[in-house]
Structures are given as structure tokens and as C-alpha cells.
Amino acid sequence: MATLGLVHNSPMLAPIFNEIAARVMPDVRILHFVDESTIKNTIAAGHLEKATMRRVIQLVGSTFDAGCDATLVTCSSIGPAVDMAALLYDQPVLRVDRGMAGKAVATGTRIGVVATLNTTLAPTAELVRRVAAEQGRAIELVEHLCEGAFDAVMAGDGATHDRIVGAALTDAMRDVDVIVLAQASMARVVTALPEGAVKVPVLSSPELGMEQALKALQGLAK
Structure with missing residues (x-):
């Protein structure tokens, strides 16, 4: 085994x-x-x-x-x-995010990366760029930091975290081909949004x- x-x-x-x-x-x-x-x-x-x-x-x-x-x-x-x-x-x-980066690059050219921590946003975006370069694909990254979301969830206010992340997914990421969630903890927000609120694929690691x-x-x- x-x-x-x-x-x-x-x-x-x-x-x-x-x-x-x-x-x-x-x-x-x-x-x-x-x-x-x-x-x-x-x-x-x-x-x-x-x-x-x-x-x-x-x-x-x-x-x-x-x-x-x-x-x-x-x-x-x-x-x-x-x-x-x-x-x-x-x-x-x-x-853990390598497979997600590969699928994002294969899915579209304008890729949104969403995170609640800058320490996660930067390395995730850099990985997507590197994977795209390895595959010879030209991409455009749209990076978005959900200000205040991490502090909220650390304080036990999950509702505020989910509201901030949800707004990012539906508004800041409106014109991308695919969305990458830099933190797995954000995935629950996607499932809680109304059906059709996010029009593009959302990838979690x-x-x-x-x-x-x-x-x-x-x-x-x-």
C-alpha cells in the first residue's frame, strides 16, 4: 500500500x-x-x-x-x-496549488487570483505565471486581495469573511475567464452563493x- x-x-x-x-x-x-x-x-x-x-x-x-x-x-x-x-x-x-495553476492556465487567458492574505496571493500568482511560461501560454492575471476577510475569520466572524470574499468573486472577478482561490478555506463561499452568481469556473486547490x-x-x- x-x-x-x-x-x-x-x-x-x-x-x-x-x-x-x-x-x-x-x-x-x-x-x-x-x-x-x-x-x-x-x-x-x-x-x-x-x-x-x-x-x-x-x-x-x-x-x-x-x-x-x-x-x-x-x-x-x-x-x-x-x-x-x-x-x-x-x-x-x-x-497543493500546482494542479490548480495548471488547470487555470488550460482554462483561460485572463485568470483571476483571489486571496485573503497577501502572503498567499503573491506566491499563488507567481506559480500561475510560472506554469503559463512553462506551457508557452500568454496570460493576464487579475489579482485581488480581500481586505479584512482574514482578520474577520480569525476573530470568529465567518459571516463578514464570506461577505467580503463573495463580493470579490461576483464583482472584482467579473471579467475573467477562470478564478483561482489562493486559499482552500474560501471554497465554501462559492457553494453558498446563489446559483449563477459566478459565471466562470472557480478552482480550489x-x-x-x-x-x-x-x-x-x-x-x-x-
Whole structure:
């Protein structure tokens, strides 16, 4: 049985990925590794620090020490550290947002990227640009930071978070071909909007990231 390691910045993510794993890869053993410092220190600093990058690389190494065949890191804010870890280990090390970026580039040329944190918006937008360049596709990015949404949800005001994000999806993203959600936590807002409120595809990373991880595991089995 193949084993997939999932590196999270919050224990709240484990149930979300367990549900996806049960559907997408029921025969794969899942091990969760949680370190909240990676996101909290990044938010506090306003950028991804070298110390956090080293911590991410160590976390990835610990998944392989525990017997994982591949590792998926589920936080987009620390994406550059995941790219570095991928160079240092022989086993597959995956960014959760890579599959989402690939699908966005394949779907349209004017791509909207929505986030509630600038520390997540910047690396997600950069990843979409890089994937487009790798595929030789010309794109235009429309980046939007949902000001106040993150502070609201951290204060326990989920309704305000959802209202701000919902407004971004229906107004700021009106003229794009596809919308990328930089944080998986924003996906619930899409399902709560009235039917037809968003006219274009909206992509979220967990499901696409797990599909990418399954392909990596299947590649190892060949």
C-alpha cells in the first residue's frame, strides 16, 4: 500500500483532506504532519523567512523518515519552500496549488487570483505565471486581495469573511475567464452563493492537489 504524507499548517485541514482521500485514493494510506508555525511566522513577518523555509524542508524530510512515498504540502503561502524541498529529496514533493495553476492556465487567458492574505496571493500568482511560461501560454492575471476577510475569520466572524470574499468573486472577478482561490478555506463561499452568481469556473486547490498526488504515486508504482 502506498503512503502519502500531508503537511498542514492547521489541524483543521486534516478532515478536509481525509474526505477527499476517501474518494480519490481509497487504497492509499494517509499520514498527517501539522506545524502551525509555518503559516503563523510567515504572516507575522509578512513574507516567507529563511528559518521557515528550513522548517518546511525538515518537515518534508520527516514525512519520508516516517515511511511516506510522496508528500503534498497543503499551504500555498510556503510554496517556494516546497519547490526547494522538491530539489533536495528523491521522492515526489508536491505543492497543493500546482494542479490548480495548471488547470487555470488550460482554462483561460485572463485568470483571476483571489486571496485573503497577501502572503498567499503573491506566491499563488507567481506559480500561475510560472506554469503559463512553462506551457508557452500568454496570460493576464487579475489579482485581488480581500481586505479584512482574514482578520474577520480569525476573530470568529465567518459571516463578514464570506461577505467580503463573495463580493470579490461576483464583482472584482467579473471579467475573467477562470478564478483561482489562493486559499482552500474560501471554497465554501462559492457553494453558498446563489446559483449563477459566478459565471466562470472557480478552482480550489485541495481536490486538484490530491489528484496530482495520486498521479505521482501511480508513477512510482510503474
